[in-house]
Amino acid sequence: MATTRRRTTSAAAIAALLMGLGAVSAGPAQAAPGPWSGRYMMVTYASQKGGTSPAARLSEPDVSAVYTVTTGCSANRCVATAIGPAPANPTIPNPLSYSWDGQQWKIGYDWVWQCPIGGAGQSQWSPAQSFTYYTPQPDGSLRGLWSTDIASGACRGNVVIPVAAFPA
DSSP: OHHHHHHHHHHHHHHHHHHHHTOOOOOOOOSSOOOOOEEEEEEEOGGGOBSSSGGGGSOOOOEEEEEEEEEEEOSSOEEEEEEOSOOSSTTSOSSEEEEEOSSOEEEEEEEEEEEEOSSTTOEEEEEEEEEEEEEEOTTSOEEEEEEEEEOSSTTOEEEEEEEEEEEO
C-alpha cells in the first residue's frame, strides 16, 4: 500500500512539475532513436526541484558537467552510456546507461540519498530509487526529469528535478 501511494504521489509530482514548467509537448513518438552520441553538457536544474520530500525545499545550485555519450544498438535495443565526472555521491551508478523506449532515453537505479541533518555537515543516508528520462528535442538537445523516491529518514518523500543535455 505504501509503495502504491508513493508511486502515485511520484506520478502526481512529476505531472505537476511538467505542467508548471511548460515542458509537456505533443508530438509523434519516434520509433527508432537517432544516436545519442558525442559530447554533451548535462545539466541538473536543482534550483527548480520540487516534490514531497523536505529535501525538495532545500536550496541548491544547478549542476552541470560535460559527458561523452556513446550509443550501441542490437537488433531490438539501444543503450546510450554517459561517461563523465564521478558523482559526488559514491552510491550513484557510474557510468550511467540509458535505454531507448521508443520516445525517450531512460534509466532506473537504486542508491542511497544523503540527507543533510543538523549542522556541521552531518548527514543521514537513506535508501532511494531514481528514474531519469531524457526526450530528444528538435534542436538536438534532450530534456527530461530525474525523479527520486527516498524510502525513509528525515528526507523521506519524492524529489523531482528537471534535467537537460546540450551538445557541447
